[in-house]
Ligand code: NA
């Protein structure tokens with residue numbers, strides 16, 4: 001998870017055989033299956049949010065010139081789709097290793113120690129995401145009574161995206177802490 | 189608590205935690221020690237991402253994905269090569285020229301980097317090492333906020349109170365922007381010759397140029413439509429990003445016919461996941477910014493600098509030094525919001541030309557997008573090219589040095605900055 | 615010692631940001647330093663929406679911003695945002711400082727906010743690049759950027775304009791390039807956001823009057839000792855009075871500044887204003903579908919009485 005090239009190097013090219021493969025236990029496989037299932041669902045969430053964002057923004061241009069009008073909620077709606085697209089995609093970024101880090105020092109370590117660090121950092125990341133999830137819940141509940149400026153919809157749904165990013169990321173990071181850097185080997 | 193946040197961030201970052209999460213952890217620890225409720229962090233995260241101009245990032249990423257899927261980049265590159273392929277570093281020049289044109293449409297470096305990164309990298313990497321390709325694109329993209337329009341300048345003018353005009357700042361960026369672009373091209377030629385990079389194109393022939401132009405015209409029209417639409421007042425810069433998406437999709441479905449409906453979910457997904465890297469950084473950096481602000485760090489800094497000197501020039505130089513440091517550690521949008529309201533009024537009090545000071549301030553933080561460890565452009569390029577951060581940084585050194593040289597020139601010869609806006613009456 | 619953190623979204627030189635300095639000074643002096651006030655103006659702690667979230671969750675003590683940021687939780691606030699409701703600020707404050715304000719305070723309290731006071735954001739005026747505004751017809755087809763607020767949108771639709779939803783961050787460029795023709799704001803906001811650089815015509819439509827309110831977190835407020843609460847209340851009352859006076863005195867200065875910097879100012883005649891008022895009369899009935907009609911009628915009655 002740590003950085004781009006660490007993820008790219010996940011299937012170790014011969015030399016890093018000292019890094020153990022992910023556990024084969026039933027519990028681990030079940031956990032991984034659960035995460036994979038949530039990924040499949042949120043994949044379509046991301047696709048829909050991105051498409052809706054692009055459509056809302058371009059529709060606004062069409063309406064302005066084609067129909068001398070405007071969607072009153074275009075600004076809020078497009079930002080809402082944007083927020084959802086980004087926060088739904090952050091956990092997927094964990095899986096694909098897009099969240100960049102500094103690997104200068106880590107690369108100097110022996111492979112075994114590097115793998116231990118990888119799991120410790122994933123574990124700490126899990127803690128962070130528990131806090132994000134918890135805070136996201138509080139923020140969503142606090143905001144729930146407020147409506148969006150021009151739509152009869154609770155503006156708490158902006159924070160709902162943060163709650164989901166926390167919950168989904170924590171599962172991904174816990175999986176990495178458990179399974180190590182080769183968790184998704186051969187599947188990305 | 190500021191030091192706790194910075195210390196924990198650095199420690200975790202060094203041990204390989206992704207920077208976004210390390211920032212989050214640092215802020216979390218500080219917030220806990222400051223006795224704040226944890227809800228601050230999600231509040232900051234959501235509001236930092238919930239920004240309309242930022243939307244240009246996934247949109248340009250998406251346009252890039254679609255263009256690649258539609259198989260049209262090869263046509264553009266073939267055309268560019270037919271024109272200046274026989275020049276040393278030809279494709280690098282194509283990138284820098286594209287970056288300059290793109291800068292006159294896009295207000296943000298990150299958006300430019302994502303657009304050029306996803307469209308030009310596949311071609312660049314045929315001729316140059318990935319790290320060099322990434323460095324050239326990052327540098328070309330950094331023209332985005334210097335050449336107008338510029339989101340950074342708008343934010344600066346907004347935060348500076350009523351002493352600086354957006355229009356004036358826009359004009360201030362033109363001369364330094366051209367200097368930057370010319371210098372980048374010089375560096376690209378020099379590196380290409382020294383490293384013996386292959387010439388990237390066939391020999392020049394009018395016939396070939398015309399043939400390639402005919403095949404590429406539909407793509408060359410895209411920046412023309414986007415630039416024309418924005419300059420002509422048909423849509424805004426962010427809307428232009430969405431128009432670029434629609435246009436790329438149309439080309440793919442109708443002209444090249446290589447884009448299939450089944451490709452769309454993948455394109456949308458990849459664009460979102462790549463953008464999520466920037467999104468996560470901005471979100472967690474905002475949480476750290478909260479700690480700094482609540483601890484009144486920016487205010488203390490400003491007071492401290494004022495206590496150091498009565499000389500305006502010394503104030504400018506001290507500010508510049510401080511901003512280089514700030515630019516290394518803090519995402520630039522956060523830095524404007526924290527620091528401009530403190531530093532701009534002081535500059536006015538010292539009798540410094542607000543326009544000149546404003547441009548220097550902004551330009552310094554723009555360069556900061558290419559200084560490690562927190563260099564947003566490196567994050568974007570590393571995400572696109574899969575090149576490790578430090579390699580990108582190393583390849584970028586000559587380009588970053590040139591940016592600092594131009595900054596120094598602007599400090600020593602203020603007319604480079606102020607002449608054009610003053611002539612135009614700002 | 616207590617530490618009260620107060621945030622806002624107005625620039626440093628805005629009268630309300632300076633009024634908060636008055637508040638800070640008085641609180642710290644009257645409490646002999648027992649209470650410390652930390653001010654975070656100019657969006658230092660995020661935009662107004664975020665500041666409101668921060669107050670709601672108790673992260674900070676209070677926020678000073680436009681009442682517009684509360685209309686989606688206390689829709690009754692829209693009743694004082696009706697078009698051409700007030701002719702003068704004295705009239706506006708007479709209404710707000712009376713029974714109407716008590717209703718709002720009660721609604722805010724249900725949501726966990728304490729209203730510490732009201733100040734002036736000001737009359738909103740239209741600027742545009744098409745023509746001087748002298749009649750209702752001049753609004754025909756005008757592409758104008760409005761705040762995302764249903765009363766605002768309905769008002770300009772009734773005038774025949776073409777309201778556009780657009781993020782404020784893109785507004786300057788949109789006006790410059792001609793994507794939009796017009797925007798509306800108080801004079802000082804027009805000047806501080808420098809829309810005068812990209813807009814030709816300035817008018818004094820004064821179609822809405824905007825209030826600023828200072829909203830505190832109720833839990834935090836009630837946790838203060840009686841003595842401290844009294845100090846805070848008195849200091850805020852003084853600061854808000856100072857702000858109202860200051861805003862009133864500065865309004866003409868801001869307008870003159872805009873004119874001096876090249877805007878063409880065309881005052882609206884009384885007949886034209888009456889025509890605009892007539893053309894937008896339907897907005898009241900529309901609002902009654904969403905907001906308790908009793909509150910709207912009370913506001914209209916009080917406004918009439920305060921003339
Ligand atoms: Na630009």
Ligand code: NA
Nearest residue numbers: 515516556562
């Ligand atoms: Na940096």
